[in-house]
Amino acid sequence: MVGGMNRRRPPRELARDPETWPYSQLTDPGAAAVQDIARTLTAVMSERRLSLRSLAETSGVNRQAIADLLAGRSWPDVATVARLGAAVDAPLWPRTVRNERNR
Secondary structure, three states, X not given: OOOOHHHHOXXXXXXXXXXXXXXXXXXXXXXXXXXXXXXXXXXXXXHHOOOHHHHXXXXXXXXXXXXXXXXXXXXXXXXXXXXXXXXXXXXXXXXXXXXXXXX
């Protein structure tokens, strides 16, 4: 499986405390990237008062797929992140992802 064994579990489940998603401590760089994307998208949506429905319509990404990304229940693909970023006109992909050992 692409991404290794950790992709069998959703990103939030790789957190030390999944209930604190998207502000959890993570050591997996993939899950940390998804968490950063979720935090950034949540902030943009809140700032611009965008609903899941309106973002889904604008981006062409399924509403449930967006909700799952925000909640850390899924591993979004590059096309999904690109479409969402284009829809909100903001960079969503983190420039760097450091694991807990490097913080």
